[in-house]
Amino acid sequence: MPAIAPHIAAMPGSGVRRILEIALRRPGTLILAVGEPGEAVAPRIRSAGAQGWTDGATRYTPNGGIRALREAIVGKLARENGVDAAVEQVLVTVGGTQALHQAMSLVLAAGDDVLIPDPGYTTFAMNAAMLQARAVPYLLRPERAFTPDLDELERLVTPRTRAIIVNSPSNPLGITYSAELIAALVAFARRHDLWLISDEVYERFTWGAAHVSPASLDTDGRVLSVFSTSKTYAMTGVRVGWLVTPPGLEDAMLRAQEATVSCVDGPAQLAALEALTGPQDAVASASAHYAENLRAAVSVLDAGGFRYLEPSGAFYLWIDMAHVAGGDVAAWCEQLLDEQGVAVAPGSAFGASGEGWIRVCVASDRAELLEGLRRLPVPPAARP
Numbered sequence: 001m002p003a004i005a006p007h008i009a010a011m012p013g014s015g016v017r018r019i020l021e022i023a024l025r026r027p028g029t030l031i032l033a034v035g036e037p038g039e040a041v042a043p044r045i046r047s048a049g050a051q052g053w054t055d056g057a058t059r060y061t062p063n064g065g066i067r068a069l070r071e072a073i074v075g076k077l078a079r080e081n082g083v084d085a086a087v088e089q090v091l092v093t094v095g096g097t098q099a100l101h102q103a104m105s106l107v108l109a110a111g112d113d114v115l116i117p118d119p120g121y122t123t124f125a126m127n128a129a130m131l132q133a134r135a136v137p138y139l140l141r142p143e144r145a146f147t148p149d150l151d152e153l154e155r156l157v158t159p160r161t162r163a164i165i166v167n168s169p170s171n172p173l174g175i176t177y178s179a180e181l182i183a184a185l186v187a188f189a190r191r192h193d194l195w196l197i198s199d200e201v202y203e204r205f206t207w208g209a210a211h212v213s214p215a216s217l218d219t220d221g222r223v224l225s226v227f228s229t230s231k232t233y234a235m236t237g238v239r240v241g242w243l244v245t246p247p248g249l250e251d252a253m254l255r256a257q258e259a260t261v262s263c264v265d266g267p268a269q270l271a272a273l274e275a276l277t278g279p280q281d282a283v284a285s286a287s288a289h290y291a292e293n294l295r296a297a298v299s300v301l302d303a304g305g306f307r308y309l310e311p312s313g314a315f316y317l318w319i320d321m322a323h324v325a326g327g328d329v330a331a332w333c334e335q336l337l338d339e340q341g342v343a344v345a346p347g348s349a350f351g352a353s354g355e356g357w358i359r360v361c362v363a364s365d366r367a368e369l370l371e372g373l374r375r376l377p378v379p380p381a382a383r384p
Contacts, residue, residue, distance in 0.1 A: 008129075008130065010129065011129040011130060012126060012129065014122045014126070014349065015122070015345070015346050016033055016122060016345045016346075016359075018330075018349075019033045019333055019334070019337065019343050019344070019345060020033055020034050020343065022334065022343070023343035026337070026341070029337065029341050029342070029343050030341060030342045030372040030375075031364070032342065032343060032344050032345075032361050032372045033333075033343040033344050033345040033359075033361065035171060035231070035236075035314075035315070035363070036236060036361065036363065036364070037315075037363045038289070038363050038365055039234040039282070039285070039363075041235055041271075042233070042275075042278075044274055044279075045235070045271050045274050045275045045278070047274075048270050048271050048273065049238070049270060049274075050267070051270070052267030052268075052269075052270040052271070057266035058265075058266060058267075059266065060262065060263055061266055062263065063254040063257040063258050063262065063263055064087075064088070064092060064254055065090070065263070065264060065269055066266070066269050066273070067087070068273055069269050069270075069272055069273045069276070070090045070092065070242075071087055073090045073227075073242050073244075073276065074087055074090060077090075077244065081200075081225075082213060083215045083225070085215075085244055086247065089244055089245050089246070089247060089249075089250065090242055090243075090244055091242060091243045091245070091257060092241075092263075092264050092269060092272075093240075093241045093242055093257075093261075093264065094261050094264055095228055095230055095236075095239040095241045096199070096201040096226050096227065096228030096230060097123060098239075098260070098261065099226040099227070099228070099241045099243035100123060100197070100199060100226050101123075101127050101130075102243050102253070102256055102257070102260070103197045103243055103245075104127045104128065104133070105127075105256060106224070106252060106253065106256060107162060107163050107195040107197070107224070108131050108133040108162055108163060109131075109133070109162075110131070110132035110133065111132065111133070111134070112133045112134070112160055112161075113133065113135075113136045113160040113161045113162060114128050114161075114165060114197075115136050115138050115156055115157075115161065115165065115194075116136065116164075116165045117138060117140055117148070117165065117166075117170070118139050118350070118352065118353050118354070119140060119146075119172055119173060119318075119347060119350035119351045119353055119354040119357070120140075120165070120167060120170075120172075120350055121167060121171045121172070121199065122349055124165050124167075125351075134160070136161070137351055138152060138153055138156060138164075139353050142309075145309075146170075146173050146175055147175070147177065147181060148181070150185075150188060153188055154188075157192050157194075161192065161194060163195040163197055164185070164188070164194050164196055165196075165198075165199065166185050166196060166197070166198050166214060167198075167199040168182065168198075168313065169200075169205060169312070169313025169314040170202075170314060171201075171202065171316065172318060172347070172350045172359035173318050174312070174313060174316040174317060175312050175313060176206045176210075177212070178212075179210070179212045182213075182214055182217065183217055185214065186217045186218060186223070189223075190220060194222065195222055195223075195224060196214055196218075196224070197223075197224050197226065198214045198215065198226065199226045200213060200225060201226065201228040201230065201231055201241070202315070203227065203232070204231075204283055204287065205231070205286075205290060205313060205314055207291060207311060207312050208312055209313060211313070213225060215244060218246065221247060221248065224246070226241065226242075226243055227243075228240070229241065229272050229276075231314075231315075232275075232283055233272075233275045233282070233283065234286065238268050238271055240264060240269060240271070240272040290315045290363055292366070293363070293364075293369055294311060294317070294362050297317055297360070297362050297370065297373055298310075298317075300370055300373045300374060301317070301373065304373075304374075304376070304378040305378055305381055306320065307319070307320040307379070308320065315361060315363040316362065317360045318357055318358075318359055319357060319358050319360060319376070320357055321356060323377075325355070325356045327355070327356075328348075329346045329348050329354075329356055329357065329358065330348050332346075333345070333346040333358065336375075340375040341375075342372045342376070344358045344360050345358060345359040345360075346358060360372070
């Protein structure tokens with residue numbers, strides 16, 4: 001049998017997916033490892049998708065997506081993100097995951113470097129490997145409240161550096177960058193003539209901090225923005241997102257789409273159109289629910305004496321478990337799953353600097369969330 005391509009064989013897997021696959025084989029496990037919203041998709045959105053099937057919306061759509069959806073996205077960008085974009089700059093994608101891959105494939109060639117956050121979303125490094133580019137981590141440290149160190153970023157830039165990925169609100173950290181920091185990162189990209197790829201799929205969930213889109217500060221066409229319906233509207237399995245590019249990339253964007261997925265399925269796009277243009281009360285309700293879950297979860301962690309990152313966005317808690325991880329938090333997470341029936345995501349799945357930490361999703365059932373947190377071994381200083 002011939003060998004597969006070496007760069008694919010060497011591509012890292014997802015430590016989060018590994019834990020989830022094990023958990024799914026064990027009924028009764030409290031699954032806090034995956035970013036799955038606990039809310040149901042609004043009935044009006046489900047009806048719009050179902051009506052698409054009934055009406056026979058099963059043919060090819062344009063590569064970029066149906067016109068009405070792209071226009072709705074343009075309106076949303078202007079209204080909520082402060083971004084003035086033409087319809088031609090919007091590409092409807094198979095979730096935020098494909099939007100991210102498409103953005104990276106548009107600007108990275110084999111041998112290029114891309115700066116990625118560490119800890120950061122697992123797909124950043126996986127996509128770089130698939131494109132035969134090199135992921136260069138920039139560390140997000142506790143002593144800096146897990147925000148980028150601009151001086152360190154300056155030191156990481158080389159002639160091979162082509163892009164930087166910025167993720168706010170952050171998965172896995174649950175933080176939202178300030179307007180000042182976003183402006184500084186855009187200025188950094190401009191200073192070094194880099195592309196800036198902005199992952200904003202958690203944009204609607206911020207806690208005490210306003211979300212700022214880097215593209216709203218882009219004056220010379222270097223920001224590519226990734227969005228999704230998955231988290232905002234609990235449509236993770238529907239797989240509709242969008243990529244917004246600077247002007248001038250339209251032809252390349254559509255050619256890349258034709259070569260990968262051709263187009264997103266019609267009924268899913270109609271569901272997304274209804275999500276964007278209809279009442280947003282379900283989003284507000286979900287946001288309130290997640291905020292209440294966070295408050296309840298933090299109370300459990302405080303009572304147990306845990307060290308954790310105070311979240312300001314997304315729906316995750318980043319918790320320090322170094323007191324039991326023994327330098328291999330991934331192995332410890334599997335042990336926790338075996339012994340306590342709780343699935344959490346190992347911090348090391350998001351980069352080397354995540355060693356000793358875990359990520360917990362708070363978007364699930366509150367009773368299960370709190371029970372799972374109570375099963376975590378408390379730090380020694382908190383023990384009676």
